[in-house]
Amino acid sequence: xxxIRLQRVGRKNDPNFRVVLTDKRNAPxxxxxxxxxxxxxxxxxxxxxxxxxxxxxxxxxxxxSATANxxxxxxxxxxxxxxxxxxxxxxxxxDNQSK
Numbered sequence: 001x002x003x004i005r006l007q008r009v010g011r012k013n014d015p016n017f018r019v020v021l022t023d024k025r026n027a028p029x030x031x032x033x034x035x036x037x038x039x040x041x042x043x044x045x046x047x048x049x050x051x052x053x054x055x056x057x058x059x060x061x062x063x064x065s066a067t068a069n070x071x072x073x074x075x076x077x078x079x080x081x082x083x084x085x086x087x088x089x090x091x092x093x094x095d096n097q098s099k
Contacts, residue, residue: 002062004037004054006071016041019049019068021057040071051077 001024008029010016017040020033037057038049054077058064064072066083073082 002057003065004057004062004068005065006068021062049075049077
């Protein structure tokens, strides 16, 4: 299955992300991807996404990861609801916080 997701590039302590189309079985850091669809720099908030290519691949059956989906929603490439990407607290974490 094809996935649209973020791939981290850049130096240590200087994150930059590519929005790439890759096979779901590839590891995020493997460097294997089919197409670069854009980029995102969280420090400067600069982002550029090729909306027509994203829509093309979504129409062909590709799925977007939760973070990539939220980024596409902010850029108004797709419409829908945002996905919560913050993990739910585990029951042990809840017990430790109440003490």
